[in-house]
Amino acid sequence: MATTKTATKKPRSKSAAAAKPTLKKKVEFRFETLFEREKAVRELIARTCLTMDAYDFNSYLDLCHEDFQYTITTYSPELRKDIIWLDHDKMGMKTLLDVLPLHASDHFLRLTMSRHLSVYTIDYSANDTRASVVSGLQVFNTAKDGGVTELLSVAKYFDTVALEGGKASLLSREVRLDTRMLGETGSLIPF
Amino acid sequence: MPRTGTQWESRPNLPPTHYVDPRVYTDQSLFEEEREKIFDKVWAIVCHESEVPNAYDYRRCQHMGGKELLVVRGKDMKIRVFYNQCPHRGNVIAFEPSGNAKRLTCIFHLWSFDTKGNCVEITREKEGFQDRLSKKDVGLRAVKSEIDMGGFVWVNVDDDCEPLSEFLGDSIDFLQGELSTAPLEIMCYHKTIVPTNYKLWHDTNRDLYHEFLHRQNRLIAMGQPGYLDRQYHMHVHGHVTADPSVNSYKNIEKGTDIRREMGWPGGEANLHKLLNLFPTVTYNMRPPALRIDTMVPLGPEETIVEFRGYGIKGDSDEVRRERMRDYNSFWGPFGRNLPEDFIAIVGQSIGLNHGRGSPYILHGREEETPHSEVCIRHYFAEWSRMMGRSAADPFNEMPAVAAE
Ligand code: FES
Ligand SMILES: [Fe+2]
Numbered sequence: 001m002a003t004t005k006t007a008t009k010k011p012r013s014k015s016a017a018a019a020k021p022t023l024k025k026k027v028e029f030r031f032e033t034l035f036e037r038e039k040a041v042r043e044l045i046a047r048t049c050l051t052m053d054a055y056d057f058n059s060y061l062d063l064c065h066e067d068f069q070y071t072i073t074t075y076s077p078e079l080r081k082d083i084i085w086l087d088h089d090k091m092g093m094k095t096l097l098d099v100l101p102l103h104a105s106d107h108f109l110r111l112t113m114s115r116h117l118s119v120y121t122i123d124y125s126a127n128d129t130r131a132s133v134v135s136g137l138q139v140f141n142t143a144k145d146g147g148v149t150e151l152l153s154v155a156k157y158f159d160t161v162a163l164e165g166g167k168a169s170l171l172s173r174e175v176r177l178d179t180r181m182l183g184e185t186g187s188l189i190p191f
Numbered sequence: 192m193p194r195t196g197t198q199w200e201s202r203p204n205l206p207p208t209h210y211v212d213p214r215v216y217t218d219q220s221l222f223e224e225e226r227e228k229i230f231d232k233v234w235a236i237v238c239h240e241s242e243v244p245n246a247y248d249y250r251r252c253q254h255m256g257g258k259e260l261l262v263v264r265g266k267d268m269k270i271r272v273f274y275n276q277c278p279h280r281g282n283v284i285a286f287e288p289s290g291n292a293k294r295l296t297c298i299f300h301l302w303s304f305d306t307k308g309n310c311v312e313i314t315r316e317k318e319g320f321q322d323r324l325s326k327k328d329v330g331l332r333a334v335k336s337e338i339d340m341g342g343f344v345w346v347n348v349d350d351d352c353e354p355l356s357e358f359l360g361d362s363i364d365f366l367q368g369e370l371s372t373a374p375l376e377i378m379c380y381h382k383t384i385v386p387t388n389y390k391l392w393h394d395t396n397r398d399l400y401h402e403f404l405h406r407q408n409r410l411i412a413m414g415q416p417g418y419l420d421r422q423y424h425m426h427v428h429g430h431v432t433a434d435p436s437v438n439s440y441k442n443i444e445k446g447t448d449i450r451r452e453m454g455w456p457g458g459e460a461n462l463h464k465l466l467n468l469f470p471t472v473t474y475n476m477r478p479p480a481l482r483i484d485t486m487v488p489l490g491p492e493e494t495i496v497e498f499r500g501y502g503i504k505g506d507s508d509e510v511r512r513e514r515m516r517d518y519n520s521f522w523g524p525f526g527r528n529l530p531e532d533f534i535a536i537v538g539q540s541i542g543l544n545h546g547r548g549s550p551y552i553l554h555g556r557e558e559e560t561p562h563s564e565v566c567i568r569h570y571f572a573e574w575s576r577m578m579g580r581s582a583a584d585p586f587n588e589m590p591a592v593a594a595e
Contacts, residue, residue, distance in 0.1 A: 072525055076380055078250070078288040079242060083379040085523045087516040096527075102406050104531045184385050185533035186524035 040168040041131045041161050042119050048170060049115035049137075052189070057097035064090055065162045065169040072191065074177040085177075086190055096190070105188040111141040113152070113189060130171070131161040137175070139191055141183060153179040155191060200550045207583035208568050209555035215574075215582050216388035217546035222491040229470055229577050230256035232349050233428075234358045236472050236485050238262055239499065240270060240342040241376040247293050247306060251275055251285045253487045253495070254348060255471060260334060261285050261295070262344055265306035270338060272346050273308050273331035284331075308333050339363075340474075341370035341501075343483070360427035365466050369476050372457025376504040378480070378515045381524050382497040385533060387540040389471055389488040390570075392496055394554075395532055396465070396473040396484060397431060397570065399561035404535055405528050407521060410442040412463065419560045429469030429573025431566045435462040438477070450517045453479040453510060456503060467566070469573050480518035492540060498522065498529070551583070 044063060051060040068090040076083050088096060107113050118136040125131070135157040142149045158174040175191045203210055215221060237252040243264040250262040259275035261284060275283050277297040284295050284304070294311065296303040303312040308331035316325065335347045337355045340363055345355050352358075363370075385392070395401055402408035412418060421434035438461050440451055454460035455478035466474040475482040480500050487495040500518040502511050521528045542548050554571070556564040571582040578585075 078380050079377060080289055083381075084512065084515055085379075085381075085519050086525045087512065087519070099406065103527060104404060104534055106530065106534050109534065180381060180524075181383060182524045184383065184537055186383065186526070186530040188525070188527065188530045190525060 037124075037128070037131075037163065037168075038122060040163070041122055041133060044161055044168040044170060045119055045133060045135060045157065045159060046117060048173075049117050052191075053112075053114055055101075055189075057100070061090070061094055061097065063170055064093070065171040066090060068093065068170060069172040070175075070190065071173070072175040072177065074180050076180070086175075093190075100188055103188055106183070106185045107141075107187065107189050110145070111143055113187075114140045114142065114149075115191065116140065117157075129163050131163060131168075133157070133159040133161055135159070137191065150183075151179075152183050152187070153177060153191065155179065202551060202583075202589070203553065203555065205553075205555045207581060208572070209564075210551045210553050211571060211582040212585050213543050213549050213552055214546045215571075215585055216391060216540075216552070217491050217543055218585070219491055221578075221580075221585060222488070224578060225488075226256050228579075229574070230254075230488070232347075232352065232577070233470060234337075234345045234347045234352070234355050236343045236483065237272070237346050238344050239375065239377050239483075239501070240338055240344060241374075241504065242289065242344075243270060245291065247291045248289070249285055249292060249295070249306075250289045251283075251287065254334075254346065255485075255487050256348060257487075258334075258348060259283055260346065261331075262336075263295070263306045270336065270344060271306065271308060272334040272336040272344065274334065276332070277302060278310070278329040278331070279313075302329070304331055340366070341375050341481070358428060359468070360430065362426035362430040362432060362466060362468065365424075365432045366464060366474055366476060368457035369455055369464070369481070370457075374504040375481065375501045376506070377499055378502045378511060379500040379519065379523070380498065382495055383524070383533065384489070384493065384495050385537065386492055387494060387536050388491055389486045389494040389496075390574075391536045391539055392484070392486060392494060392532075393467065393471055393473070393570070394567050395536055396475075397467045397566040398564065399433060399465075399566075400556065400564065401532075401535070404531050407443060407527050411438045411440055412436045415439055419562070421561045422559055423561065423563060423566045423569075425565075425569045429570050431467050431569050433465055433561050433566070435459075435464045436561075437461055438463050450479055450513050453513060455479060455481070467570075469570060475522075477521070479514045482518065482522050492545070 048060060048063055070088045070093050071084050072086040073082055073084050116138045120134045120136060123132045137155045137157055138151060139153040140149050141152045155175050155177045158176060159170060160172040162169050162171040235255050237254065237260055238250050242250045243262055246264055246266050246268060248264045252260045252262055254260050261273045261275035262270060264270050275285055277284050277299065279300060279302050282297050282299040284297050294303045294305060301314045302310060305311050310326040310329045313326055335350060335352060337345045339345055339355055402413055415437050418436060421436065424432045451460045458476060458478055460478045464476040471486040473484040480502060483499045485497045489495060502514040519526055554564040554567040556562060575582050
């Protein structure tokens with residue numbers, strides 16, 4: 001038994017030691033790339049939230065790829081099927097965001113909105129030009145009068161990020177809602 | 192000119208049909224009376240036949256009077272409606288909003304019922320009841336139902352009610368083409384619990400004067416030729432229709448105008464038609480989709496408003512998606528119109544301050560245009576008839592009003 005133990009241990013440490021210089025080099029190289037790339041992806045997702053929280057719609061649109069597709073979806077247990085509540089390409093999103101301030105909305109009159117985000121997973125395509133990102137999202141409302149904060153929605157972002165020309169941009173976003181009853185009035189402002 | 196407290200509190204110089212006491216929107220005792228005299232007496236939509244498309248499908252719904260309902264499609268494809276309540280010790284039978292089950296079994300002590308409402312199993316029946324009570328004594332409570340006006344499941348919990356056709360009268364002619372040319376199919380559903388009275392939501396649905404609130408309506412409808420030439424038409428039981436508006440979508444986002452080409456079978460693509468049925472139902476036909484509002488009032492100042500969006504049965508996935516996109520861009524929870532309506536009625540409720548705020552609510556506009564408030568006066572005439580109370584003076588505190 002003792003012999004077997006030594007026998008198994010030995011080659012493993014030998015092989016690890018033999019591979020060490022190459023592996024180390026490779027890991028260092030890939031780590032640097034991954035780190036930069038992942039930082040760009042994480043920051044992009046975070047900035048989409050920060051710009052929307054600030055109603056800075058132009059900066060939000062700057063983060064979106066020209067082929068951007070945006071949907072807000074949910075599953076309805078009442079109908080036992082999926083529903084799409086908002087469905088826009090980049091132009092549609094721009095037209096919507098441009099005129100939002102001309103509408104009467106809880107989020108301009110009574111509330112401010114805050115998106116809380118946790119990036120869960122990032123998977124890269126084989127050629128590394130796309131990242132699929134899944135994040136957890138909670139959206140909170142804070143009343144302007146008195147400042148009480150309430151949870152408006154629990155959701156996930158299913159994003160595709162384009163990694164082109166040293167830049168990350170949001171190619172598609174599906175906001176998949178758990179919460180289907182959205183406060184007292186719904187939300188004119190997309191998540 | 193600003194007014195003093197006395198001036199503010201005094202009644203307007205209008206007939207009592209032209210304003211209401213704010214407590215009709217806030218008072219608990221009036222609400223209890225509405226449950227008994229209105230909600231449990233009138234026909235109401237609870238869902239659509241396409242929500243239970245297959246044999247053994249069921250849908251759990253709430254009746255406006257507060258009862259839990261179960262809408263079930265049998266093996267014979269007939270839709271039946273029951274109280275969603277076990278006759279044993281009152282547990283609800285279906286918990287899920289919808290499902291499919293050959294037998295409806297109560298989870299508590301496993302009594303089972305078939306889709307016709309018969310009790311088919313009492314666990315340990317003989318041992319417990321000997322011959323004192325049997326399955327035939329404990330069927331489900333059947334609720335009168337009819338499928339009509341586009342395949343909607345209408346119910347009335349009053350066994351002695353008038354037929355649905357009498358309740359609707361000739362109001363149904365208005366949408367006959369749109370509702371009978373091709374079968375409808377539900378696309379989307381959502382609901383909201385709003386801290387306000389159900390009548391405020393319905394007032395808003397009737398009231399075309401409030402189109403000023405909506406940027407979308409200002410752009411697509413209000414500037415169109417003939418907009419102000421339209422009139423309301425009153426029907427039995429407080430129902431009301433308005434001449435359709437001819438909308439143009441050129442001034443709003445690209446694509447919205449194109450989607451109009453999809454149209455609606457039996458209707459005209461650019462016509463927007465509204466049918467408001469006393470006390471809570473609204474048909475909102477704006478091609479390429481139909482919206483239906485129903486309500487479950489939970490209290491004088493708490494209401495579930497349910498929204499259903501429809502396309503046509505057999506629509507391709509692409510067509511369905513376009514209809515849904517259009518519907519939701521106006522009327523979904525992220526739409527451009529619906530949140531505006533809600534913020535207005537929530538604001539009204541804040542102003543009502545549980546009946547201690549606004550001294551009266553005006554419905555006094557008279558003009559031969561869609562900006563008349565005759566549509567709301569017609570509603571309150573029916574409300575007063577059913578309640579046996581004046582809406583302007585529900586507690587008989589002003590003898591002069593009661594006599595008028
Ligand atoms: S309460 Fe339903 S079986 Fe007992
Ligand atoms: Fe409205």
